[in-house]
Amino acid sequence: MALIVQKFGGTSVADPEKIKNVAKRVLSKKRDGNQVVVVLSAMSGETNRLTDFALAMQDIPDAREMDVLLSSGEQVTISLFAMAVKAMGGECVSFLGDQVKIETDSSHTRARIENIDSDRILGELNSDKIVVVAGFQGVAENGDITTLGRGGSDTTAVALAAALKADACEIFTDVEGVYTTDPNMCSSAIKIDKISYDEMLELASLGAKVLDIRSVTFAKQYNVPVHVRSTFTETEGTWVVKEDKDMEGKVVSGVTYNKNEARITISGVPDQPGIATKIFTPISDADIIVDMIIQNQDTGNGMTDMTFTVIRSDYQRTLKLLESVVKETGATGGIHGSDSITKISIVGVGMRNHSGIATTMFSILSREGINISMISTSEIKVSCIIEEKYTELAVRALHDAFELGKDSLPEEETL
Amino acid sequence: MALIVQKFGGTSVADPEKIKNVAKRVLSKKRDGNQVVVVLSAMSGETNRLTDFALAMQDIPDAREMDVLLSSGEQVTISLFAMAVKAMGGECVSFLGDQVKIETDSSHTRARIENIDSDRILGELNSDKIVVVAGFQGVAENGDITTLGRGGSDTTAVALAAALKADACEIFTDVEGVYTTDPNMCSSAIKIDKISYDEMLELASLGAKVLDIRSVTFAKQYNVPVHVRSTFTETEGTWVVKEDKDMEGKVVSGVTYNKNEARITISGVPDQPGIATKIFTPISDADIIVDMIIQNQDTGNGMTDMTFTVIRSDYQRTLKLLESVVKETGATGGIHGSDSITKISIVGVGMRNHSGIATTMFSILSREGINISMISTSEIKVSCIIEEKYTELAVRALHDAFELGKDSLPEEETL
Numbered sequence: 001m002a003l004i005v006q007k008f009g010g011t012s013v014a015d016p017e018k019i020k021n022v023a024k025r026v027l028s029k030k031r032d033g034n035q036v037v038v039v040l041s042a043m044s045g046e047t048n049r050l051t052d053f054a055l056a057m058q059d060i061p062d063a064r065e066m067d068v069l070l071s072s073g074e075q076v077t078i079s080l081f082a083m084a085v086k087a088m089g090g091e092c093v094s095f096l097g098d099q100v101k102i103e104t105d106s107s108h109t110r111a112r113i114e115n116i117d118s119d120r121i122l123g124e125l126n127s128d129k130i131v132v133v134a135g136f137q138g139v140a141e142n143g144d145i146t147t148l149g150r151g152g153s154d155t156t157a158v159a160l161a162a163a164l165k166a167d168a169c170e171i172f173t174d175v176e177g178v179y180t181t182d183p184n185m186c187s188s189a190i191k192i193d194k195i196s197y198d199e200m201l202e203l204a205s206l207g208a209k210v211l212d213i214r215s216v217t218f219a220k221q222y223n224v225p226v227h228v229r230s231t232f233t234e235t236e237g238t239w240v241v242k243e244d245k246d247m248e249g250k251v252v253s254g255v256t257y258n259k260n261e262a263r264i265t266i267s268g269v270p271d272q273p274g275i276a277t278k279i280f281t282p283i284s285d286a287d288i289i290v291d292m293i294i295q296n297q298d299t300g301n302g303m304t305d306m307t308f309t310v311i312r313s314d315y316q317r318t319l320k321l322l323e324s325v326v327k328e329t330g331a332t333g334g335i336h337g338s339d340s341i342t343k344i345s346i347v348g349v350g351m352r353n354h355s356g357i358a359t360t361m362f363s364i365l366s367r368e369g370i371n372i373s374m375i376s377t378s379e380i381k382v383s384c385i386i387e388e389k390y391t392e393l394a395v396r397a398l399h400d401a402f403e404l405g406k407d408s409l410p411e412e413e414t415l
Numbered sequence: 416m417a418l419i420v421q422k423f424g425g426t427s428v429a430d431p432e433k434i435k436n437v438a439k440r441v442l443s444k445k446r447d448g449n450q451v452v453v454v455l456s457a458m459s460g461e462t463n464r465l466t467d468f469a470l471a472m473q474d475i476p477d478a479r480e481m482d483v484l485l486s487s488g489e490q491v492t493i494s495l496f497a498m499a500v501k502a503m504g505g506e507c508v509s510f511l512g513d514q515v516k517i518e519t520d521s522s523h524t525r526a527r528i529e530n531i532d533s534d535r536i537l538g539e540l541n542s543d544k545i546v547v548v549a550g551f552q553g554v555a556e557n558g559d560i561t562t563l564g565r566g567g568s569d570t571t572a573v574a575l576a577a578a579l580k581a582d583a584c585e586i587f588t589d590v591e592g593v594y595t596t597d598p599n600m601c602s603s604a605i606k607i608d609k610i611s612y613d614e615m616l617e618l619a620s621l622g623a624k625v626l627d628i629r630s631v632t633f634a635k636q637y638n639v640p641v642h643v644r645s646t647f648t649e650t651e652g653t654w655v656v657k658e659d660k661d662m663e664g665k666v667v668s669g670v671t672y673n674k675n676e677a678r679i680t681i682s683g684v685p686d687q688p689g690i691a692t693k694i695f696t697p698i699s700d701a702d703i704i705v706d707m708i709i710q711n712q713d714t715g716n717g718m719t720d721m722t723f724t725v726i727r728s729d730y731q732r733t734l735k736l737l738e739s740v741v742k743e744t745g746a747t748g749g750i751h752g753s754d755s756i757t758k759i760s761i762v763g764v765g766m767r768n769h770s771g772i773a774t775t776m777f778s779i780l781s782r783e784g785i786n787i788s789m790i791s792t793s794e795i796k797v798s799c800i801i802e803e804k805y806t807e808l809a810v811r812a813l814h815d816a817f818e819l820g821k822d823s824l825p826e827e828e829t830l
Contacts (some may be wrong), residue, residue, distance in 0.1 A: 016471035056431035057498035065501075068509050069494035072487040076465065079484035083472035086480075094483050099558050100512070143514050314622065 001241025003035040003125070007135065007157035010044035012231040013077045014084035022172075022231070023084035026130060030090065037164065038132040039157040040081060050259040053239040056311060058070065064107035067137075067147045073155075074134035092130040095120070097146075098139035100155065104146045110147035111138055113155060113218075113331070116163035130317045133160060151212030158215040162222035169219070170227045171211060177228050177237030178203065178210055180404035185395050188405030192253060193236070196243035199253050202347040202381045208254045210415045214385045216240065227371050243349055251357055252402040257391055261291060262315035264308060266322060267333025271304040278329055279306055282321050288314045292343070292376045292385070303332065307374060309385065315339045341373070344390040346385040358382045364401045370394055417582040418450040418540070422550065422572035422728065424458035426589045427494045427646040437587075437646070438499035441545060444733065445505065450540045452579065453547040454572040455496060457488025465790070478523035482552075482562045489549035489568075496547050507545040510535070512560070517571065519553035519561045526553055526561035528570065528633075531578035548575060566627030573630040577637035584639050586626060587646040590685065592653030593625055595819035596670040600810050603820030607668060608651070613659035614668050617796045618651040618761040621671045631655065658764055664667065666765035666772060667817040672806055673758045676706060677730035678737035679723060681737060682748020693744055694721055697736050703729045707758070707791045707800070722789060730754045756788070757806040760798040761813060773797045779816045783808055 006026060013019050032038045050069050054061040061069075078094040093142070100120050104111035124131045135153025138146045148155050154171055161169035176191055178200070182187040195203075197220035204213040219240060221225045226293035226344075229237025246365055269275055276295065283290060293308040310318050313339070322335050351357050358375075361382050366373060370393065374385035386394055399405055416542045421441060428434050445451045465484050466813075468793075476484075488507035493509040500507035515535050519526035539546045551566025563570050569586055576584035591606055593615070598604040610618075612635035618629040626644055634641045634655060644652025662668070684690055691710065698705060707721040725733050730752070738746050766772045776797050780787060785808065789800035801809055814820055 017466055019472070053431055053491070054498060057434070057495050058502040061498050062501050065494040065497040068490060068497075068511070072490040075483060075487040075490070076468070079480040080468055080472050082480040082483075083469060083476050086477050087473040094480055096483070096560075145511075205436055306668055 001033050001035065003037070003164060004029060005037045005039060005157050005161040005164065005166045005169045006172060007039040007153055007230060009153065009174070010041040010043070010046070012172055013040055013081070014044045015079045019077065019080050020084045020185065023081055023088060023090075025231075027085060027088055027090045030130055036130050037121060037125070037160055037166070038081065038130060039079040039135045039153055039160060040074060040132060041088075041135050041153040043077055046073040046076070057086065064144060067108045067145045070147055071134070071137040071145050076138055078132045078134050085130055085132075091128060092132060093124050094132045094134075096134045097137035097156075098143070100133060102133075102138040102159070104138035104148070106140040106142070106144065106146065108144075108146055110149040111140070112214075113138055113148070113159045116159055118163045121160075121164060123229075146223070148214070154212035154215035155218060157225055158218040158222075158226060161224045166224065168225045168227055170229060171215075172229060172231040173210060174231065175210060176230045176233065176235055178240070178254070180253070181395055181399050182257070185257075186255075186399050186405070187393050188399065189407055192238050194239045194241060194247070195253055195382055196247050196349050197240060198243065198380055199247075199347050199349055202239045202345070202378065203254055203256050206343065206345045206347065206381065206383065207259055211240070217284070221267060241267060248350050248353060250348060251354045252346045252348040252404065253350075255395055255398045255402070255404065256345050256347065257395055258345075259388060259391065260312050261269050261309040261341060261343055261385075262312045262318075262337060262339035263341050263385055264310065264315070264318055264322070264335065264337035265305055266326065266331050266335050267305045268303045269329050269331040270304060271302055275304075275329060276306065279322070279325055283310075283318060284327060286317065288318055288321075292374055292383070294374050294376075305333065309341075309343070309374070312339050317386055338387075340388040341385050342388045342397070343383050344384055344391065344394045347381045347403065349380050351380050351382075360401070361398065364397050365394060368393055368397050373414050416448050416450065418452070418579060419444060420452045420454060420576040420579065420581045421571050421583045421587060422454040422568055422585065422647060423456070423505060424568065424585045424589070425456040427587055428496070429459045431495065434495050435499045438503060438505075440646075442500060442503055442505045445545055450582070451545050452536060452540070452575060453496065453545060453672065454550040454568055454575060455489060455492040455547060456550050456568040456660070457485075458492060461488040461491070470522065475781075478751060479559060482523045482545070482560045484559050485562055486549070486552040486560050493547045493549050493741065500545055500547075506543060507547060508539050509547045509549075511549045511557055512571075513554035513558070515548060517548075517553040519555055519563070521555040521557070521559065523559075523561055523675055525564040527629075528553055528556070528574045529565070531574055533578045533602050536579060538691050563629075566630070569627040569630035570633060573639055573641060576639045577633060583640065583642055584634070585642045585644060586630075587644060588625060590625060590645065590647065591645045591648065591650055592643050593655070593669070596669070596810055596814050597672070600807050601665055601670075601674075601814050601820070603814065604818055606651050607631055609654045609656060610668060611764050612655060613658065613795055614762050614764055615655045617760070618669055618671050621673055621758065621760045621762065621796070623797065625813075626655070663765050663768060665763060667761045667763040667771045667819065668765075669762050670810055670813045670817070670819065671752055671760050671762065672804065672810055673760075674803060676756060676758055676800075677727045677733075677754035678751035678756050678800055679725065679730070679733060679737070679764070681750050682720045683718045683739065684721060684744050684746040684748075690719075691715070691721065694737070694740055698733060699724075701732065701736060703706060703733055703736075707789055707793070707798070709789050720748065724756075724758070724789070725796050727754050735745040745793055753802075755803040756800050757803045757809075758798050758800055759795050759806065759809045759813070762796045764795050766795050766797075768776040775816070776813065780809060783812050785809055
């Protein structure tokens with residue numbers, strides 16, 4: 001008998017019929033002899049409906065009250081799910097975040113889970129019930145409802161799996177798993193059977209939307225095997241697990257891209273201590289998140305350039321903020337930038353043992369005539385900023401060159 | 416400085432604009448120097464929307480899960496309301512039933528409030544905030560969400576007013592107060608300025624829908640002055656208060672009717688001990704509520720008739736149940752009944768000191784040629800069952816004869 005946590009997202013519970021299908025699927029897992037805990041999101045569309053209401057009330061809705069509002073969405077799906085299971089002859093009980101003490105800090109709309117009391121859930125499981133828990137929500141020390149932010153239900157599921165020492169956490173979604181790259185961009189993309197936590201972390205932070213990054217962090221920390229798979233088929237998906245020997249064989253596991261950034265350069269700033277603080281303090285004070293930062297070496301004239309990326313929707317606001325910085329620092333080259341860029345990345349744990357992967361990436365892009373304007377690397381990934389219009393070309397070229405796809409064998413060998 | 420509890424129903428918070436209007440009204444009360452606690456229902460229509468979802472899941476939705484589902488409705492309105500107050504420059508904090516420990520028994524979908532912890536609310540009031548509380552919901556000892564049933568938000572408001580020792584509880588609704596009778600049926604009906612708890616209890620139990628009966632019981636028990644008034648005007652409504660000398664002057668305060676019952680007679684049953692038990696046990700076992708019961712005196716042949724009323728939707732079911740009772744008791748007269756009846760009632764604390772009020776009522780109805788098939792009386796009310804088609808005629812005749820309306824002076828005096 002295994003203990004499985006199954007998480008279904010908003011598209012999987014979008015209407016009463018879909019909720020019934022999920023109930024049927026969960027019941028079948030239960031009847032196979034497993035203990036099952038289900039985590040649900042709000043019906044797709046519901047969060048937007050509620051957010052529209054909130055925006056009709058207040059330009060920037062109060063964060064505490066926003067959490068009270070949005071958490072009602074999962075409350076609806078878990079109760080309907082429990083009814084559906086009971087109608088099918090199963091036993092089921094629903095719990096809200098505060099009822100199973102999913103304790104978080106008090107950062108409303110983006111709270112972090114700190115602790116979960118597993119006793120109540122284990123008790124219900126042992127009396128042979130399916131337990132359904134509201135995703136996305138928790139409770140702060142003072143009893144206030146908190147929410148975990150976009151993708152928070154993934155985190156709820158993995159955190160529950162960790163607290164319950166579950167055998168696996170299954171994340172059901174509308175795709176079949178994690179792909180070597182976006183299949184919409186590259187038809188030879190294939191589903192990855194097994195990927196390490198670290199690779200998944202890089203993929204998630206680089207723009208792959210299939211799994212929320214915080215859930216991967218939790219999974220890694222507590223060593224929870226996560227199975228990302230489709231709600232609508234029985235096909236095996238992608239297992240996100242602890243790194244093993246097999247994985248090192250493949251140098252690059254995936255290619256990913258992110259079109260949601262913008263690049264800004266402030267040129268001709270005096271190369272002296274404290275210059276970075278002067279530039280970035282007003283930006284962080286404005287709650288603008290900076291991703292990549294590159295400072296060029298002083299080329300001899302005592303001046304340097306500072307280039308960085310921000311989320312695209314913060315581009316205009318950042319440019320405005322920098323106007324006073326230019327005056328203050330006496331930057332002679334002014335500000336320039338672009339909001340039509342893409343960050344393209346390759347990820348793979350095998351890179352640790354292989355040199356020259358970054359160089360290979362640069363030469364592939366160069367062969368296609370694609371200019372690289374920024375580079376950033378970690379132990380298991382290389383990212384390049386390129387012009388947005390080259391995204392598809394770059395993805396396909398890298399995917400082919402690193403032999404990730406189903407058509408990856410050299411042409412002569414397939415013949 | 417007064418402490419006021421204000422309750423607004425579903426039609427008052429039906430959409431974002433209406434919620435803003437309510438916020439404006441509450442803020443103005445606050446700025447007049449009062450402490451204000453607001454109790455809200457779900458947006459009108461929301462409960463039906465959620466109930467439809469539930470019925471799509473399960474023929475008879477699980478009661479515990481139904482409470483989880485339905486309680487999400489108030490969660491939406493209280494958070495939106497708090498945002499609206501904040502947008503207007505006020506301070507406001509929302510609380511769900513369990514957050515302010517509105518403790519109930521565990522009778523899901525019709526729970527009774529047992530205790531309220533007023534500390535948290537008083538703390539927020541003393542830090543100058545408006546406190547908004549979800550109506551209709553509470554929490555059972557095991558942490559389960561409970562709901563109080565239809566009209567439950569009135570009860571929440573009055574119970575909170577009692578726990579907080581509030582100076583008044585204002586119930587805002589879509590009518591201007593309690594009327595001498597239904598204005599839709601009798602154009603001379605007038606708003607009652609002041610009515611006693613006991614009269615209001617009778618009116619509520621006899622079919623007046625303006626105030627939930629349990630809230631009146633609470634108000635009487637804790638002596639909470641309740642002000643029933645319109646959301647959409649500033650006009651004073653009806654005060655429901657402790658009986659005083661003024662009230663005794665008026666013999667009859669109101670005329671009310673209830674078309675929601677059906678009458679059943681089982682005739683020719685042997686008049687012997689235990690016969691009532693034999694008839695009513697199967698009915699109460701089937702959770703059918705019996706209202707009036709009349710057993711005629713044995714007229715000499717050892718036989719009697721038993722007549723009673725049930726809620727109209729239970730009429731056919733009750734007839735069916737009685738078939739076996741007829742056989743068992745050997746009732747010779749069989750079963751007959753009607754589901755087109757009305758219970759018409761007059762209510763007034765002044766009746767205590769006046770004799771002959773019932774007789775006057777009978778003679779008024781008789782003068783109009785209306786036959787009375789059942790009669791039931793209490794210290795402050797007289798109810799008669801009549802044919803449904805005479806409802807309007809009976810209401811007008813009684814309203815006129817007891818001089819309740821605006822045109823109630825005798826004709827010669829108005830000339």
